[in-house]
Amino acid sequence: MGAYFLRRVLQIIxxxxxxxxxxxxxxxxxxxxxxxxxxxxxxSAATIRALTIQFGLQKPLIVQYWYFITNAATLHFxxxxxxxxxxxxxxxxxxxxxxxxxxxxxxxxxxxxVLAGVLSAVKRNSPLDYTVMTLSMMGVSFPAFWLAMMxxxxxxxxFRMLPSGGDxxxxxxxLPVISLGTSGxxxxxxxxxxxxxxxxxSDYVRTGRAKGVRESMLVFKHAFKNALGPIITIIGIQFGxxxxxxxxxxxxxxxxxxxxxxxxxxxxxxxxxxxxxLLLFAMEFILASLxxxxxxxLVNPRVRYD
Amino acid sequence: xxxxxxxxxxxxxxxxxxxxxxFMQRRSAVVGAIIMLVMIGISLxxxxxxxxxxxxxxxxxxxxxxxxxxxxxxxxxxxxxxSRILWGARLTLSVGFIGAFASAFLGTPIGLATAYFxxxxxxxxxxxxDVVLSFPGILLAIGVIAILGPGLQNVIITIIVFGVPxxxxxxxxxxxxxxxxxxxxxxxxxxxxxxxILFQHMLRNLVGPITVQLTLQMAQAILVASSLGFLGxxxxxxxxxxxxxxxxxxMFLTIAxxxxxxxxxxxxxxxxxxxxxxxxxxxxLDPRLRR
Numbered sequence: 001m002g003a004y005f006l007r008r009v010l011q012i013i014x015x016x017x018x019x020x021x022x023x024x025x026x027x028x029x030x031x032x033x034x035x036x037x038x039x040x041x042x043x044s045a046a047t048i049r050a051l052t053i054q055f056g057l058q059k060p061l062i063v064q065y066w067y068f069i070t071n072a073a074t075l076h077f078x079x080x081x082x083x084x085x086x087x088x089x090x091x092x093x094x095x096x097x098x099x100x101x102x103x104x105x106x107x108x109x110x111x112x113x114v115l116a117g118v119l120s121a122v123k124r125n126s127p128l129d130y131t132v133m134t135l136s137m138m139g140v141s142f143p144a145f146w147l148a149m150m151x152x153x154x155x156x157x158x159f160r161m162l163p164s165g166g167d168x169x170x171x172x173x174x175l176p177v178i179s180l181g182t183s184g185x186x187x188x189x190x191x192x193x194x195x196x197x198x199x200x201x202s203d204y205v206r207t208g209r210a211k212g213v214r215e216s217m218l219v220f221k222h223a224f225k226n227a228l229g230p231i232i233t234i235i236g237i238q239f240g241x242x243x244x245x246x247x248x249x250x251x252x253x254x255x256x257x258x259x260x261x262x263x264x265x266x267x268x269x270x271x272x273x274x275x276x277x278l279l280l281f282a283m284e285f286i287l288a289s290l291x292x293x294x295x296x297x298l299v300n301p302r303v304r305y306d
Numbered sequence: 307x308x309x310x311x312x313x314x315x316x317x318x319x320x321x322x323x324x325x326x327x328x329f330m331q332r333r334s335a336v337v338g339a340i341i342m343l344v345m346i347g348i349s350l351x352x353x354x355x356x357x358x359x360x361x362x363x364x365x366x367x368x369x370x371x372x373x374x375x376x377x378x379x380x381x382x383x384x385x386x387x388x389s390r391i392l393w394g395a396r397l398t399l400s401v402g403f404i405g406a407f408a409s410a411f412l413g414t415p416i417g418l419a420t421a422y423f424x425x426x427x428x429x430x431x432x433x434x435x436d437v438v439l440s441f442p443g444i445l446l447a448i449g450v451i452a453i454l455g456p457g458l459q460n461v462i463i464t465i466i467v468f469g470v471p472x473x474x475x476x477x478x479x480x481x482x483x484x485x486x487x488x489x490x491x492x493x494x495x496x497x498x499x500x501x502x503i504l505f506q507h508m509l510r511n512l513v514g515p516i517t518v519q520l521t522l523q524m525a526q527a528i529l530v531a532s533s534l535g536f537l538g539x540x541x542x543x544x545x546x547x548x549x550x551x552x553x554x555x556x557m558f559l560t561i562a563x564x565x566x567x568x569x570x571x572x573x574x575x576x577x578x579x580x581x582x583x584x585x586x587x588x589x590x591l592d593p594r595l596r597r
Contacts, residue, residue, distance in 0.1 A: 019437055030453055138578065241442065241443070266452045278449050
């Protein structure tokens with residue numbers, strides 16, 4: 001297990017380096033002189049010079065990259081263009097609201113998705129199965145931002161039951177979490193069903209049934225445990241979608257998180273913030289994939305010897 | 307579909323008939339195909355049947371509720387929502403089509419070549435694919451928009467930036483299983499060039515998975531394009547793009563919900579249609595489910 005763990009950790013290093021190069025090239029990819037664009041239309045020559053020095057734009061590209069990663073390693077990402085605050089500090093303000101939203105969204109998606117998927121697989125080809133599968137097909141096709149708007153129209157405006165936006169108390173979590181978790185729950189339900197059907201129709205489950213093992217035991221102990229691998233994989237993939245979905249959902253609910261920060265930064269062309277956010281999101285996704293692989297190896301010892 | 311396809315035209319035609327029959331047996335796939343065809347029909351003929359001009363303001367009927375005159379109501383400029391939706395369909399669908407087909411066109415050869423040649427080419431290209439796909443879909447799109455600026459054309463570019471590595475990865479995965487099959491060996495022994503093996507012998511047998519991915523990619527592209535439109539990074543007002551219409555209507559959610567309901571339903575249906583067809587094709591091509 002230790003060797004597998006180490007190998008897997010080493011494998012992500014080239015990806016991390018690649019992601020950092022891409023994030024670094026991001027500001028350089030803007031047509032024209034990056035310093036002039038970042039400084040805005042009414043900037044003085046002094047501002048442009050300061051930005052040139054801050055990003056090391058007068059040095060060769062490879063040196064600039066070295067600056068970038070050594071600074072990034074110590075969490076120095078430069079200053080925001082609007083108010084001159086350190087990017088790290090600004091991201092710090094917006095970090096927790098998004099983490100909370102993503103945590104509950106993913107939690108909802110996992111609980112509903114796995115439960116619905118298992119039920120569907122156990123009662124396959126029943127009306128229940130068709131209902132779950134129809135709902136999940138609809139769930140993956142909803143644009144998250146539209147679902148968010150409809151939920152506001154219904155529960156905040158029409159019934160006046162829940163707040164329509166902002167982050168004030170636990171009730172303000174309900175609608176954003178549902179908007180965010182729906183498509184994840186639907187995806188997870190579909191994969192769980194597929195994975196469970198495969199294990200439920202396998203020979204060892206049939207043998208177990210012939211030997212008189214209780215049905216609940218067969219479903220949860222034998223089939224579910226073996227179906228867990230693919231389910232964990234799809235949960236990892238959903239985490240990436242969730243980070244993306246959080247952006248639009250946060251905008252609809254005026255949620256004070258990283259998604260809203262990203263959108264306002266793109267609108268105001270605040271490139272240092274955009275660059276850091278992209279890097280952060282990619283790192284979170286890479287880390288999540290790593291955790292998924294390790295969890296997979298824990299539930300399925302066979303992969304460790306590949 | 308993993309087994310090499312028959313080469314004679316008659317056998318191929320019979321196989322195509324079997325494929326069609328298998329597809330028709332799946333109710334959800336047929337429903338999806340009907341939705342898809344209706345959407346394509348609207349995008350082709352929508353402007354002809356639209357009762358009003360899509361951008362024509364009518365200040366006498368601002369935010370009018372659905373009625374016989376305006377079946378889906380009007381927006382804050384008194385513009386007929388049904389007409390705007392009918393005009394907007396071709397924007398949404400063409401972004402989906404162009405984005406998905408361009409991704410397939412560029413990504414498929416990359417996937418084929420990396421699978422077939424392997425070695426350092428495979429290592430390097432697949433690392434690049436991993437890096438690009440490490441950025442969650444819509445975030446990558448927003449990043450590209452931040453560089454290129456908003457607009458429908460740039461939305462298509464962002465979809466391709468994400469779609470090409472996606473296709474490369476999926477085609478490579480399917481192509482690797484073909485690579486060591488006997489008929490490829492036979493073609494090699496027969497002196498076929500690499501190009502012929504890749505694009506004649508291998509590509510032929512990957513039509514199934516590529517078609518599935520193409521349909522699912524269209525669904526994704528429509529979702530991403532409308533999300534970007536909603537965020538104000540896609541088509542700009544007064545263009546009747548569905549996502550942009552939702553962004554404009556968002557302010558009137560409390561007093562005129564129809565402005566937000568109908569464009570959203572259309573995005574949902576378009577995505578649903580392509581997803582259902584892709585799903586049906588996927589089941590159809592799965593040899594375990596095939597009978």
